[in-house]
Amino acid sequence: MRLIDGAKQQWAIEHDQTNDVVVTAEDIAPYLRRFLRDGVIKPIAGERYRINTLCKVPEAELNQEMGGRPKGTVIR
Numbered sequence: 001m002r003l004i005d006g007a008k009q010q011w012a013i014e015h016d017q018t019n020d021v022v023v024t025a026e027d028i029a030p031y032l033r034r035f036l037r038d039g040v041i042k043p044i045a046g047e048r049y050r051i052n053t054l055c056k057v058p059e060a061e062l063n064q065e066m067g068g069r070p071k072g073t074v075i076r
Contacts, residue, residue, distance in 0.1 A: 001057070004032070004041065008051065019054065019055065020053045020054060020055045020056075025041065028051065043063075045062075045066055047062050059076050060074070062074075
């Protein structure tokens with residue numbers, strides 16, 4: 001999630017964006033090429049990533065139980 005946040009910040013600097021703008025996977029894809037599969041950020045353990053707006057940290061939602069956390073848990 002740190003890589004996603006870093007990509008968001010780099011995109012914002014290069015595109016002169018601030019505040020609560022919506023950032024898409026397509027926006028940050030150039031900064032995460034080795035972490036993408038078919039345009040989607042590759043999950044490590046079955047999670048789904050939420051990029052969120054520029055001012056909100058990325059999140060991961062678990063698609064299965066992991067580490068004692070139930071499916072659906074959101075990690076920030």
